[in-house]
Amino acid sequence: MDTIGDILRTERENRNLLLRQASALLEIDQAILSKIERNERKATKEQLNGFAKVYELDIETLLILWLGEKIYKNIENEDFPLKALKVAEEKVKYNKTKK
């Protein structure tokens, strides 16, 4: 299952960019970039926009994956993750109609 880190690493390699070069383009410290690509750190939302721009990736796809992983990190060690997701989903739908 592809993680954001996997994708970003692949995209960088497809462009034949070294970490050093990509980190300059992205204005992200090389150490942080390394960690993001190995899923040791989560990118900030701002950094995510940078990736989309520099690598010309679809920001929507990236955002969804990024948020999905954020959610997952919240629930991976909890007891009833799927039921909790269902609750969250219902709340989203409910509050959409309410507006």
Add this chain to the structure above:
Amino acid sequence: MDTIGDILRTERENRNLLLRQASALLEIDQAILSKIERNERKATKEQLNGFAKVYELDIETLLILWLGEKIYKNIENEDFPLKALKVAEEKVKYNKTKK
């Protein structure tokens, strides 16, 4: 749509407990309890267990609702919440089989 706060306030009132009394039983500061019941603060997991014990509520139900609200707070102001939830769900299922 019932929030944890709503439920906890109702349960306390059903038992004719004042905030002061409930906060003593629960060993939670009264100000915090007030805020939890009005959904201004989220209970900690430990406090949640306290509620279940003192009010004799099903801890599983409480946990699911609590986690669901936590997830929801993460996504309510994001652009593609439902798709992100789907991603998280797939990750949960995928990592379940992996173990």
Add this chain to the structure above:
DNA sequence: TGTACATTTGACACATCTTGTCAAGACAAA
């Protein structure tokens, strides 16, 4: 092997978010 270059790791400081504590404010009933 040694050297140059790329990547990873870990320690640190700084900022932001979370949590608990407390006192004062708001509100209702008598």
Add this chain to the structure above:
DNA sequence: TTTGTCTTGACAAGATGTGTCAAATGTACA
């Protein structure tokens, strides 16, 4: 007003997130 209940806001301590840097590790090849 007085009394009792609930709410609000300010604060401190702790936890978590983020960026920076230098040292350590890994890799290719002369």
